[in-house]
Each structure stands twice: as structure tokens, then as C-alpha cells.
Amino acid sequence: MTHGLAKKPEWLKLKLSTGEHFAATRQLLSGLRLNTVCRSAMCPNLQECWSKGTATFMLLGSVCTRTCRFCAVDKTALPEPPDPGEPEKIALAVKSMNLKHVVLTSVNRDDLADGGAGHWVSAIRSIRSVNPEVSIECLVPDFNGTAANADLVMQEAPEVLNHNIETVPSLYPAVRPQADYRRSLELIGRAKAVFGLSTKSGLMVGMGETGEEIAASLGDLRNSGCDIVTIGQYLQPTAAHLPVKRYVTPEEFDEYKHRADSLGFRHVQSGPFVRSSYRAEAFVEAKPLPERSEKKPESLSNP
Template sequence: MRTANVVVKPDWLRVKAPQWERVGNVKNILRDLALNTVCEEASCPNIGECFNAGTATFLIMGPACTRACPYCDIDFEKKPKPLDPTEPPRLAEAVRRMGLNHVVITSVNRDDLPDGGASQFVQCINEIRAISPATTIEVLIPDLCANWEALAILLSAAPDVLNHNTETIPRLYRRVRPQGDYGRSLDLLQRSRQISPSVYTKSGIMVGLGETDEEVRQVMHDLRGVECDILTIGQYLQPSQKHLGVQKFVTPEQFDAWRNYGEALGFLQVVSSPLTRSSYHAEQVRALMNQHPRGND
């Protein structure tokens, strides 16, 4: 059941005002090329910082989603449109115009498509590589309804990072992610490592939805059990009164403790803070790749 947010937002969740001239430049590029970003569609609190830095997480095959997760601000009431073959080249042109060193491509859930949209991811990766070969590419993908052939097709395009979020702890899945499955998400990450050992795997969770510290630590153990490389942990923020309410605002000290715990478990990188989102400071993965290089195994 969706509940109203009655928890007072603490001072540490204040976001610095962005430089609107830079934000406007990025938005102009996105509007000119008719592209969606998860920054805008999901009401990300870091939109100002990321747009000021000239970065964006592109949302393909949307903005309508086939799932209705009660924490997410992406529209699920509109009917998804057929795939647009002009979207991949338009996205690649945006990468070129913005001069991105690292790009994140994510999507809505497209359970209406036989491959969950894997082929569209492939086309986007190929177009970016053709026009901006030095740009590293991260894909943040849905679970593809456990279509592992589609996963293999997507990985055949050799993204640098394969990100799939577990989102929350297993006990809360029915309430937070009713059309998802915790085991399926872990399976996807494990299979990704098996199919393409050279691709870095990544996952993220939200906190403040009623989980315990021990449950968060167990998810971290589970992710390391499938050799996940990178973990993000951030505070859930309620997009509107119709969405799930925040049960708790986690302190910065606790986020620091989780980062230390994750690093001790063996994650190559743990980004953990109240405002962390899946793609927050994603460009830092370039340094990680230099420190922990992988060949084409």
C-alpha cells in the first residue's frame, strides 16, 4: 500500500542550486534530438549537478514503462510505442555534441518486446562506438524477464559496464518491486559475468524503505557471491504522495559504514551516500578500469 511521507527530510539531503546556463545547454541538446533522460523522467535529485558536468543518463525505448513499481516516477500509464530505429543514431549524436567520456544508457521495462529491448541497446552501443570510439559505455538494464538469450545478445555488443539494480532487500520485494524477482536479478548479474568476464558488473540498492542494516549487509554478501564489481547505495526519496513513503532517512555515517563494509567484502568500488543514484558519478568507473583492467577473456 502506498503511504504518505511523514518523515522530515534532514539537512544533509539539501542539493546545491545548479548553474542553469549549463543545464539549459544540455536540455537544448536533448530537446533538439528528441531524447529522454532518466534524470528528468525519474525526478533525480542530482539533475543539476550532472547536467552542469555535461553528463546524462539516457533513457531509451520510453518514456512509458510496462511495469508499475510504486517507488518509481517513470510513467506506466501510457502505452509503450514501437521501437524507433532513429533513436540510436540520435543518442550517439548527443554523446558527440556533449563530448561525453562516459555515457550511461538505461531503459524502461519493455516486457511487451520478445527480447525486452536488448536489440535496441545493441544498436545504441554500436552507434556510439562508431561516432565516439573513446567513450566508455555503461548500460543499466531491466531483468529482461529472464530471457538469457537476449542478455547474451546485449553483451555481444561489449558494453564496458553492465548494471542491473537489485533495488531493495528480498523481504520488501513484494511491496517495492512487485513484478521483479530478487533471485532473477542475482541470476542476471551472475550470468553476465559468465557470458562476458571482461565486462564489469554493477548493482544498486535504495535504503530507507524499512530494511534493517543486517538485511543490507546480506544483499551486499549476495552480490559479491555473484562476483558483482560495483555497488551503489542511496537514500530513497518519495517522488510524490502517490508513491511509497520514506520510512527512515539514513545518516551519512551509516552510508560511510556500508561503503567500508562493501570495500572489505571485495567490491572494486562502492558509492554510498544519501544522494547516490545508480548513475551518480558513473564516470569514475574509467579510473577503476585503469586500476583493475580486464582483457577479453
């Protein structure tokens, strides 16, 4: 239900298809008992991605400590302690799926002293120990604004450091009540300025924002050093979640892409079904990334 909003337009009707890769991916992930944002967040691209043998691995369990009203990830149960075997299982899954680019994300774990940063580090190192040629994209939480915890992940030099601002600042109280717009921009800026990482962020539209607000947020991201941006339609996961205010047309998504391109983003994906990790490998394939550096910034002390 969308509280009186007209039925979904034709451009939001997916053609579902499954095949050999879909079944194999589902069996592999289920067998290893791994969480994916594809399933936990009810991603509309699950069929396409799994059919191609790709997935976004979600660290630190399937229960989030935040109450964001747009997200389908469980927020009602108590989060369990991190599974120490998870990093190795993900590394094995990456090898079995023969991935060239892997996306890691996680729930927010404000209950943990380091926000889960140490577990992130273990996952990155495990993947690289088994799959040294794979490129890694880390879609990180804000670690509750603790730079030292975020730094632990950034020091591992992922090929892409992703953190979503999700929406425009005026909607944060309704959409992301425990997050902070400026804090998210600062995290992206730090990844670029201090660590020199390729940076990425994402926005959802259709929640009540204006075109002017989207333009302003794109400018904020670019000014913070963001290289890559994704823009997609918000879709209400359940009746208990934030309602969709309107369905943004494909033509408007093209306008957003044009705006982002004009600001100098290195890569832009803008469309109704675009999600933060959708076709994430396209950027790496189209724009070769700098060689991985093991050197830590001089402004930081070792953890």
C-alpha cells in the same frame, strides 16, 4: 508527503545551481527529443549532472510496463514502438557533449518479444561507430528472465554491465512486484561468469529494510560477481508512490561503504544522494578497464 515522517534533514537539502553547461545540455536533449532517466525518474542530481554536461540516456521511450512503486517513470500510458532513429540521435548527443563515458538505461519493455534487446544493441553500436573511444555502461532491465535476450546486450561487451537489485528480498512484493531477487542476481552472475564483464548494481535504503538485510544483500551481490555497488536514500517521488520509512544518516551510509569495501567490491559509492549512474565515470577514471574484446563466449551461439 511522507505519511507522517519528519521533514527532510539538513543533509537532504540540495543546493541547486545551473550554468552554461546545464542550459546547453537541456537544449541538446530537448532538440533531439531524447529521454533521460535524469528527468523521467526525477533524479535529485539532475542539476549537478547537467551542469557538468553529463546525462543518462533512457532507451525505448518513457513508459514502463512494470508497476514498481518506487519509480517515477510513467506506467499509465501505452508504450510506443521503439524509435528506430533513437540510437543514432544518442550517438550524436554523446559526440556533441564530448562524453568519455556514457550511461545507457531503459524502461522495461515486457511487451516486446526481445524485451528491447535488439534496440539496445543498435544503440551501443551506433555510439561506438561515432565515438569509438567512449566507454559505455549499460544499466539493463532483467529482460523478464530470458537469458538469450540479455546475452544480446552482453555480447556487445559494454565496459560496465549494470543491473540494480534496488532493495532487499523481503521488500520485493511491495517495491518491485514483477521482479525477482534471484533472477536479478543471476543476471549479474551471468555477466561476470560467462562474459567476464565489469558488473555493477545498486540499492536504495530507507524503505523499511534492516541493516542486517542490507549486509546480506551486499554479500549476495559480491558472491554473484558484482564489482561495483551504489547505495542511496530512497526519496518518495509523489504521494502515490511508496512512502519513505526513514532517512538514513550519513554515518550509516559510511558504515554501508565500509561493509561493502570489506567484502571486496572494486568501487563503492554510498551516500544520501547516490544513484545508480551518479558519477559513473569515476570508476572508469580510477580503475582502468580491460581492453574491449570482440570475442564471443564459446558457450553461446551467435544471435
